[in-house]
Amino acid sequence: MGAALRRIQLGNALSAFGNGFTVPFLFIYVAQVRDLGASTAGVVLATFAVAALVVLPFTGRVIDRRGPLPVAIAGTVAAAVGSIGLGLASSEPAVIAAAGMLGAGIAVIQPALATMIVWCSTPATRSRAFATQFFLNNLGLGLGGLLGGLLVDTAHPSSFVRLFAIESAMFLVLGAAIATVRLPQVPKVEDAIPADKGARGGWRVLLADRAMVQLCVLGFVMFFACYGQFESGLSAFAVEVTRISPATLGVALAANTAVIVIAQFVVLKLVEGRRRSRVIALVGLIWTVAWVVAGASGLIHGSQAMATAAIISTYALFGLGEAMLSPTVAxxxxxxxxxxxxxxxxxxxxxxxxxxxxxxxxxxxxMAGGGLYVAYIVMLIGCSLGITALALRMGRRLTPLQDNPLHAATAPATVPGPTPRAEADAGAPIAEPQRGSVTTAA
Structure with a gap:
């Protein structure tokens, strides 16, 4: 990695470390420590998603017009203000407003940092850059959560203020780190800075890109079937059907993080140089197995140890799939x-x-509240198989450089001798490169 990319990765890791101090305890903080009730805590968690949905439709255009650096810095300031606001707020309106500020800031930071990583990498090195970011994010979140658990005390609200102050400080550290980054004067993507208003385009251009639309549909199914279930349906299934304790559920979540941290670069070696669409399709099959194992854990009677091992294995398999997606999807x-x-x-x-x-x-x-656990497992097995089918279908629309940039970059060039047909076409115009490919700067 170059110096700019190293600084981006370091700041991102420290930000994730600070975020880990508060994420596991946010519900408890709002509902019990501030005594605002479970319903308010639910509204606060929903506010994060709503704030992101409000700002993200406009964030991309600002990044492309102004560059990712000022957008990322603005996001870190907003997130820092929102974080310390959560720590100091004691009323429902103040907590919700602070959560909105924090959610909007984090939502803005994510695509801005991703664009900075793109600018500082090439198609051949991009998978490793994003895999490193994912590894450091999970390592930072895990360490932050571990230390936060040692510092927190529900009987003393001041301990939570300390956690939010640490998180706020880490966002400012991220802002300071990326503020000193010197992005390439010529970004390593073709035509990265629009030269005229017409080149800036809009959502119509994106929606006309069939490969990108298919990737967005695929991404929705992936996030719905994995991340979207960790804190709701899967947790409820593990506790209510498999009958594991909440403490054991924490062990399962730790297993998920441990697999990502331990296996990330081993997995990277295995998937680098392979077609991205095939890697995503394999993840769908792995997650299918994970959901089958989860369903089987509810059918195991008389051996709680086996049922518990099955749930922990489910979370571990999800972690393996996540490690495969990090150098692939972004x-x-x-x-x-x-x-x-x-x-x-x-x-x-x-x-x-x-x-x-x-x-x-x-x-x-x-579905968990209605006791529809069989339908729930069947639905998610179907979603996981859908990931495989959608990935294979999307692969037909990708160019060789998009689907396997490392292989395309190292493939020997062949220069055939002139043929009568070629000589006859010598005066024909040269075809433009296919839209959507990314080339390195000369």
């Missing part, structure tokens, strides 16, 4: 985007993710 979004619309494509995919994270817990929670 770089694919960047490589599908025309150079002048990288920010908009990143923001659009982040918007799809937020929609899935809003719908997933709602559907999972409603």
């Amino acid at each position: 770089p694919l979004v960047a490589d599908l985007a025309p150079g002048s619309r990288v920010g908009q494509y990143n923001s659009a995919f982040a918007l799809v993710k937020q929609l899935a994270l809003a719908v997933g817990p709602a559907v999972g929670g409603l």
Whole structure:
């Protein structure tokens, strides 16, 4: 990695570390420590998603017009203000307003950082850059959550103020780190800065890109079937049907993070150089197995140890799939985007993710509340198989560079000798490169 990319990754890791101090305890903080009730805590959690859905449709265009750096810095300031506001707020309106500020700031940071990583990498190095970001995010969240658990005390609200102050400080550290980044004067994506108003385009251009639309549909199903179920349907199934304790559920979540941290770069070695669409399709099959194992855990009677092991294995399999997606999906979004619309494509995919994270817990929670656990497992097995089918279908629309940039970059060039047909066409105009490919700067 170059110096700019190293600084971006370090700031992002510290931000995730600070975020880990508060994420596991937010519901308890609002409902019990501030004594605002479970309903207010639910509204606060929903506010994060609503704030993201409000700002993301406009974020991409601002990134493409102004550059990712000022947008990322503005996001870190907003997130820092929202975080410390949560720590100091004691009334329902103040808590909700602070949550909205924090949610909007984090939502803006994500596509801006992704665009900065794209600018500082090439198609051949992009998978490793995004895999490193995902690894550091999970490592930071895990360490932050561990230390936050040691510092927190529900009997003393001041301990939570301390946690939110740490999170706020880490967002400012992220802002300071990226403020000193010197982005390439010539970004490593073709035509990264629009030269005229007509080149800036809009949502119509993105919606006309069939490969990107298919990737967004695929992304919605992926986030719905995995991340959208961690804190709702899957947790309820594990506790109510498999009969594991909440403490054991924490162990399962830790197993998910441990698999990501331990296996990320081993997995990266295995998937680098392979077709991205095939890797995503394989993730769908792995998650199918995960949901089958989860369903089987509810059928195991007389051996609680086996049922518990099955649930922990489910979370571990999800972690393996996540480790395979991190060097695959985000770089694919960047490589599908025309150079002048990288920010908009990143923001659009982040918007799809937020929609899935809003719908997933709602559907999972409603089905769990109604006791529809068999239908719930069957639905998610179907979603996982759908991931495989959608990925294979999307792969037919990708160019070789988009689907396998490492192989395309290292493939030997063949220069055939002139043929009569070629000589006859010598005066014909040269075809333009296919839209959506990303090339390195000369």
